[in-house]
Amino acid sequence: MTAGRRVLEKVKPHRPNLSDIAYQEIKQMIFLGELDQGEKILLDKLSSKLNLSITPIREALNKLGQEDLVQIKPRTSHEITSLNEQDVGDILELREMLETFALKTAGANFSRFPVKTYRKLFSTPSKYSDPNKFNEIDVQFHETIINMSRNKKLQKLFYYNDNLVCLLSHPASKIKGRIKMAVKEHLELIDAIEANNVDLAVKHLSTHLQSLKSALLQTYKSKDKQ
Numbered sequence: 001m002t003a004g005r006r007v008l009e010k011v012k013p014h015r016p017n018l019s020d021i022a023y024q025e026i027k028q029m030i031f032l033g034e035l036d037q038g039e040k041i042l043l044d045k046l047s048s049k050l051n052l053s054i055t056p057i058r059e060a061l062n063k064l065g066q067e068d069l070v071q072i073k074p075r076t077s078h079e080i081t082s083l084n085e086q087d088v089g090d091i092l093e094l095r096e097m098l099e100t101f102a103l104k105t106a107g108a109n110f111s112r113f114p115v116k117t118y119r120k121l122f123s124t125p126s127k128y129s130d131p132n133k134f135n136e137i138d139v140q141f142h143e144t145i146i147n148m149s150r151n152k153k154l155q156k157l158f159y160y161n162d163n164l165v166c167l168l169s170h171p172a173s174k175i176k177g178r179i180k181m182a183v184k185e186h187l188e189l190i191d192a193i194e195a196n197n198v199d200l201a202v203k204h205l206s207t208h209l210q211s212l213k214s215a216l217l218q219t220y221k222s223k224d225k226q
Contacts, residue, residue, distance in 0.1 A: 033170035038082035131173035
């Protein structure tokens with residue numbers, strides 16, 4: 001068959017995978033806090049909201065269950081994963097291990113970090129005045145740190161844990177003064193990266209994540225007492 005004849009062939013239209021659509025929509029709802037931790041998922045209600053049948057929604061929930069964002073209960077009931085103090089500590093300790101390792105193994109990639117881009121984003125209040133916008137920038141920032149590492153297996157570990165980190169994003173953004181403090185911590189880290197000082201960058205990253213951990217643990221302690 002010639003190239004010309006291949007050009008004339010009809011291309012089959014792409015059919016969207018409805019379970020993938022449901023997966024992305026539900027995941028976004030979880031990260032934005034539209035579906036709260038511990039909330040039971042009503043399939044009929046979710047089907048109506050997303051304008052999708054129950055089958056792709058159930059498939060999406062099973063996939064989210066594999067990522068520990070949804071708990072699948074007996075008789076196929078589902079609820080959003082509810083984290084406790086132990087979970088918060090474990091998730092953020094693992095995040096610190098992965099990201100500081102990324103900085104230490106970045107090699108030549110360390111000096112290629114887009115410092116100007118992120119300094120501008122974190123120095124412009126309008127870019128993060130909305131907590132959801134800040135969380136979006138924050139996710140991109142920490143992904144960029146991971147992608148600096150020359151260890152490509154690191155990414156897979158990071159993305160699993162980052163799903164759980166994102167589950168914490170909404171409660172973290174509701175803590176008074178937390179976003180303002182996080183912006184300051186990010187800018188200090190960016191300064192260290194620009195100075196090509198790996199040790200200082202690791203120190204600032206650890207300080208940032210420990211600060212987040214402390215704030216979230218206080219929130220979860222208060223929540224458990226209610």
